[in-house]
């Protein structure tokens with residue numbers, strides 16, 4: 001199991017441009033085996049509107065891994081119970097960045113009283129989430145522009161966080 005620790009911090013508006021590029025590069029390079037060129041282009045087009053992308057990041061709990069001037073990955077949690085986005089820069093894939101981001105969102109969700117967390121996992125990310133204990137619930141087919149993209153809704157039960165007694 002990958003257990004590297006990475007510096008995590010909340011999203012700032014100044015991250016937006018770098019995260020748009022990371023999002024597109026992650027889809028283009030890491031999802032080639034699961035989605036064809038047209039599907040990847042349709043998926044990546046979610047970042048074409050800079051304002052809408054910024055709002056999507058700012059309206060959720062978004063965490064960023066930023067180290068030595070580089071954005072390594074980002075993820076966000078919507079409504080304290082859904083992982084909306086999880087993207088790692090292709091240069092840093094397979095080095096525990098996704099694990100660090102996902103573990104942090106699960107911990108924050110549990111601390112806020114969430115009992116189960118869910119994600120619509122890309123086919124590329126499904127094994128990653130299975131390894132973290134997420135269970136597939138249903139397959140989805142999502143229309144984006146003139147393309148259809150498959151993903152899988154997965155859920156994980158979270159361990160309750162016990163409140164420590166204060167003196």
Ligand code: ACO
Nearest residue numbers: 001002030085086087088093094095096097098099122125
């Ligand atoms: N296929 C199979 N296993 C994988 C994959 C994969 N594509 N990605 C990670 N794993 C496994 C690793 O081998 C590792 O296994 P181990 O614990 O036995 O060593 C474990 O999952 C953890 O790997 P990490 O290094 O923490 O994962 P990484 O940092 O590469 O992030 C992620 C995984 C987020 C899926 C990344 O590959 C990515 O950004 N993919 C492209 C974008 C994408 O599909 N994102 C998810 C979209 S769905 C959504 O956003 C809700």
